[in-house]
Amino acid sequence: MSDAEQQAAGAVADQPLVLHTQYIKDLSFENPNAPRVFTMLQQQAPQMEVAIDVSASKLQDRIYEVALKMSANPTVEGRAVFVIELDYCGLVSIKEGVQPEQVRPLLFIEAPSMIFPFARRIIADATRDGGFPPLLINPINFAELFRQKQYDVEDAGGAAPEAPASEAATPEAPSDAEAKA
Secondary structure: OOHHHHHHHHHHHHOOEEEEEEEEEEEEEEOOOOOHHHHHHHHOOOEOOEEEEEEEEEEEOOEEEEEEEEEEOOEEOOEEOOEEEEEEEEEEEEOOOOOHHHHHHHHHHHHHHHHHHHHHHHHHHHHHHOOOOOOOOOOOOHHHHHHHOOOOEEEOOOOOOOOOHHHOOOOOOOOOOOEEO
Protein backbone atom coordinates (compact mmCIF):
# COMPACT_ATOMS: atom_id res chain seq x y z
CA MET A 1 0.00 0.00 0.00
CA SER A 2 1.42 3.41 -0.95
CA ASP A 3 1.89 6.20 1.59
CA ALA A 4 -1.06 8.11 0.07
CA GLU A 5 -3.32 5.04 0.35
CA GLN A 6 -2.22 4.50 3.96
CA GLN A 7 -2.93 8.14 4.80
CA ALA A 8 -6.36 7.96 3.14
CA ALA A 9 -7.18 4.72 4.98
CA GLY A 10 -6.01 6.25 8.26
CA ALA A 11 -8.07 9.39 7.67
CA VAL A 12 -11.22 7.30 7.15
CA ALA A 13 -10.44 5.19 10.22
CA ASP A 14 -10.16 8.36 12.34
CA GLN A 15 -13.57 9.68 11.27
CA PRO A 16 -16.40 9.14 13.78
CA LEU A 17 -18.93 8.93 10.90
CA VAL A 18 -18.40 7.11 7.62
CA LEU A 19 -20.73 7.55 4.64
CA HIS A 20 -20.80 4.23 2.79
CA THR A 21 -23.32 5.01 0.07
CA GLN A 22 -26.10 7.43 -0.80
CA TYR A 23 -29.19 6.84 -2.89
CA ILE A 24 -32.62 8.04 -3.94
CA LYS A 25 -35.21 6.17 -1.91
CA ASP A 26 -38.21 8.01 -3.37
CA LEU A 27 -38.53 10.76 -5.98
CA SER A 28 -41.78 12.23 -7.21
CA PHE A 29 -42.31 15.11 -9.64
CA GLU A 30 -45.77 16.25 -10.71
CA ASN A 31 -46.76 18.97 -13.14
CA PRO A 32 -50.53 18.90 -12.53
CA ASN A 33 -51.49 22.13 -14.29
CA ALA A 34 -49.43 21.88 -17.47
CA PRO A 35 -49.56 23.45 -19.96
CA ARG A 36 -51.72 26.24 -18.46
CA VAL A 37 -49.20 26.88 -15.67
CA PHE A 38 -46.52 28.09 -18.10
CA THR A 39 -48.77 30.96 -19.22
CA MET A 40 -49.60 31.78 -15.60
CA LEU A 41 -45.89 31.97 -14.73
CA GLN A 42 -45.33 34.61 -17.43
CA GLN A 43 -47.77 36.87 -15.60
CA GLN A 44 -46.97 36.17 -11.94
CA ALA A 45 -44.11 34.82 -9.84
CA PRO A 46 -44.94 31.72 -7.80
CA GLN A 47 -45.21 31.52 -4.03
CA MET A 48 -42.60 28.96 -2.96
CA GLU A 49 -42.90 26.55 -0.06
CA VAL A 50 -39.95 24.26 0.66
CA ALA A 51 -39.84 21.74 3.53
CA ILE A 52 -36.78 19.88 4.81
CA ASP A 53 -36.65 17.14 7.42
CA VAL A 54 -34.19 14.49 8.55
CA SER A 55 -34.78 11.04 10.02
CA ALA A 56 -32.48 8.19 11.00
CA SER A 57 -33.09 4.49 11.40
CA LYS A 58 -30.75 2.04 13.06
CA LEU A 59 -30.24 -0.95 10.78
CA GLN A 60 -27.54 -2.88 12.63
CA ASP A 61 -25.02 -2.24 15.37
CA ARG A 62 -23.50 1.19 14.50
CA ILE A 63 -25.07 1.16 10.96
CA TYR A 64 -27.79 3.72 10.19
CA GLU A 65 -29.88 4.96 7.30
CA VAL A 66 -30.14 8.75 7.38
CA ALA A 67 -32.98 10.13 5.24
CA LEU A 68 -33.11 13.70 4.02
CA LYS A 69 -36.70 14.50 3.06
CA MET A 70 -37.18 17.50 0.84
CA SER A 71 -40.30 18.85 -0.84
CA ALA A 72 -41.27 21.95 -2.77
CA ASN A 73 -44.71 23.11 -3.81
CA PRO A 74 -44.75 26.46 -5.60
CA THR A 75 -48.18 27.90 -6.37
CA VAL A 76 -49.61 30.62 -8.60
CA GLU A 77 -53.14 31.86 -7.97
CA GLY A 78 -53.70 28.93 -5.63
CA ARG A 79 -52.73 26.36 -8.26
CA ALA A 80 -49.73 24.08 -8.03
CA VAL A 81 -46.93 24.96 -10.40
CA PHE A 82 -45.26 21.64 -9.67
CA VAL A 83 -44.87 19.31 -6.73
CA ILE A 84 -41.56 17.64 -6.02
CA GLU A 85 -40.74 15.28 -3.17
CA LEU A 86 -37.41 13.60 -2.57
CA ASP A 87 -36.29 11.11 0.07
CA TYR A 88 -32.53 10.96 -0.32
CA CYS A 89 -30.65 8.61 1.99
CA GLY A 90 -27.18 7.84 3.13
CA LEU A 91 -26.00 4.60 4.68
CA VAL A 92 -23.57 5.54 7.46
CA SER A 93 -21.68 3.88 10.26
CA ILE A 94 -20.62 5.30 13.59
CA LYS A 95 -17.11 4.40 14.69
CA GLU A 96 -16.85 2.16 17.74
CA GLY A 97 -16.01 4.20 20.83
CA VAL A 98 -18.11 7.24 19.91
CA GLN A 99 -19.89 8.45 23.03
CA PRO A 100 -23.69 7.93 23.04
CA GLU A 101 -24.35 11.68 23.35
CA GLN A 102 -22.43 12.23 20.09
CA VAL A 103 -24.50 9.79 18.01
CA ARG A 104 -27.56 12.00 17.41
CA PRO A 105 -25.53 15.09 16.31
CA LEU A 106 -23.54 12.89 13.92
CA LEU A 107 -26.74 11.44 12.44
CA PHE A 108 -28.81 14.64 12.29
CA ILE A 109 -26.15 17.29 11.58
CA GLU A 110 -23.07 15.74 9.99
CA ALA A 111 -24.68 13.03 7.83
CA PRO A 112 -27.34 15.27 6.21
CA SER A 113 -24.68 17.94 5.64
CA MET A 114 -22.70 15.36 3.67
CA ILE A 115 -25.59 14.25 1.44
CA PHE A 116 -27.42 17.59 1.03
CA PRO A 117 -25.44 18.84 -2.00
CA PHE A 118 -26.37 15.70 -3.95
CA ALA A 119 -30.06 15.96 -3.00
CA ARG A 120 -30.02 19.65 -3.95
CA ARG A 121 -28.68 18.76 -7.40
CA ILE A 122 -31.37 16.10 -7.90
CA ILE A 123 -34.11 18.65 -7.09
CA ALA A 124 -32.55 21.21 -9.46
CA ASP A 125 -32.21 18.67 -12.27
CA ALA A 126 -35.75 17.31 -11.85
CA THR A 127 -37.37 20.75 -11.89
CA ARG A 128 -35.30 21.76 -14.93
CA ASP A 129 -36.20 18.51 -16.69
CA GLY A 130 -39.85 19.23 -15.82
CA GLY A 131 -39.74 22.40 -17.92
CA PHE A 132 -39.04 24.95 -15.17
CA PRO A 133 -35.98 26.90 -14.11
CA PRO A 134 -33.88 24.72 -11.79
CA LEU A 135 -34.94 25.02 -8.15
CA LEU A 136 -31.75 25.74 -6.22
CA ILE A 137 -32.44 25.20 -2.53
CA ASN A 138 -30.33 27.38 -0.27
CA PRO A 139 -27.82 25.61 1.98
CA ILE A 140 -29.38 24.31 5.19
CA ASN A 141 -28.00 24.88 8.69
CA PHE A 142 -28.54 21.35 9.99
CA ALA A 143 -27.16 22.30 13.42
CA GLU A 144 -29.95 24.87 13.80
CA LEU A 145 -32.56 22.42 12.47
CA PHE A 146 -31.29 19.88 15.02
CA ARG A 147 -31.66 22.45 17.84
CA GLN A 148 -35.22 23.27 16.75
CA LYS A 149 -36.39 19.66 16.70
CA GLN A 150 -36.21 16.72 19.05
CA TYR A 151 -34.93 14.00 16.79
CA ASP A 152 -34.99 10.34 17.75
CA VAL A 153 -33.36 7.43 16.02
CA GLU A 154 -35.85 4.89 14.75
CA ASP A 155 -34.96 1.27 15.31
CA ALA A 156 -35.44 -0.68 12.12
CA GLY A 157 -33.76 -3.81 13.46
CA GLY A 158 -35.66 -4.45 16.69
CA ALA A 159 -32.79 -3.62 19.06
CA ALA A 160 -32.62 -0.60 21.35
CA PRO A 161 -31.08 2.51 19.80
CA GLU A 162 -27.76 3.91 20.96
CA ALA A 163 -29.36 6.76 22.89
CA PRO A 164 -29.97 7.42 26.57
CA ALA A 165 -33.25 6.07 27.97
CA SER A 166 -34.75 9.57 28.00
CA GLU A 167 -34.21 9.65 24.23
CA ALA A 168 -35.76 6.26 23.40
CA ALA A 169 -36.69 5.66 19.79
CA THR A 170 -40.24 6.33 18.72
CA PRO A 171 -41.87 5.74 15.36
CA GLU A 172 -41.62 8.74 13.07
CA ALA A 173 -44.65 10.93 13.35
CA PRO A 174 -45.61 13.63 10.89
CA SER A 175 -43.83 16.82 11.84
CA ASP A 176 -45.93 19.85 12.74
CA ALA A 177 -43.05 22.25 12.28
CA GLU A 178 -41.20 21.45 9.10
CA ALA A 179 -38.21 23.61 8.31
CA LYS A 180 -39.09 26.23 5.75
CA ALA A 181 -36.26 27.26 3.46
